Amino acid sequence: MGNPLNKSSMMECPTHGLRKPSFVCSHLQCGEGLGFHQPSEPHDPELPFQHAWCDEYDSILIEEGEWNDRSEGFAKIMVICEGCLDVIRKRNIRVNEKNAT
Numbered sequence: 460m461g462n463p464l465n466k467s468s469m470m471e472c473p474t475h476g477l478r479k480p481s482f483v484c485s486h487l488q489c490g491e492g493l494g495f496h497q498p499s500e501p502h503d504p505e506l507p508f509q510h511a512w513c514d515e516y517d518s519i520l521i522e523e524g525e526w527n528d529r530s531e532g533f534a535k536i537m538v539i540c541e542g543c544l545d546v547i548r549k550r551n552i553r554v555n556e557k558n559a560t
């Protein structure tokens with residue numbers, strides 16, 4: 460643990476095998492129907508990992524205006540594999556939710 464990520468970082472998932480890591484808030488990891496938000500800006504090419512968070516965290520993010528200690532403390536970001544992220548997305552995304560910004 461504690462190794463800095465680089466763009467070729469991989470992780471071993473017990474379900475999906477060797478995959479890229481991605482980051483979700485802890486609520487999404489065990490919740491369902493919480494909403495699913497991802498960054499609107501393109502990924503940093505040096506850190507091409509997916510991030511996702513729930514509705515509640517999204518409103519904190521809007522309030523705080525940025526990722527900071529408070530928002531990160533709330534989110535309790537977890538590292539999971541991309542395959543697991545896909546499962547979480549399907550479980551949390553709202554049917555009527557459009558990616559309209």
Ligand SMILES: [Zn+2]
Pocket residue numbers: 484485486487512513514515516534
């Ligand atoms: Zn959350």
Ligand SMILES: [Zn+2]
Pocket residue numbers: 472473474475476539540541542543544
């Ligand atoms: Zn997985």
